[in-house]
């Protein structure tokens with residue numbers, strides 16, 4: 001049986017966990033190649049899926065080439081920069097009541113599973129750039 005956390009998987013998990021910016025599979029590939037130069041992109045994709053299935057990382061959004069990976073597997077919300085696309089973890093809890101969430105789910109006919117709040121705006125780096 002294949003050892004799931006082999007050296008490749010370990011390197012990939014490290015790459016996701018050391019990145020603060022919710023890397024895409026391509027970002028992970030670029031950074032893992034520094035330490036494992038012979039790794040292939042297909043292997044990176046496959047291992048990212050395995051790590052998500054094991055709950056060690058979280059795959060964000062639809063499974064596609066541009067899906068991003070999150071090292072934080074607890075429920076948390078995100079702030080997105082509309083200028084550079086930076087995806088940031090919001091370090092505090094946004095309070096939403098269960099009634100509000102249920103009403104929102106009901107209005108769309110959805111059976112409530114989980115939820116996530118997203119806020120949009122310009123990140124500090126982009127604000128600084130604009131003001132220069």
Ligand SMILES: [Zn+2]
Nearest residue numbers: 081084123126
């Ligand atoms: Zn930005």
Ligand SMILES: [Zn+2]
Nearest residue numbers: 070072088089
């Ligand atoms: Zn996150």
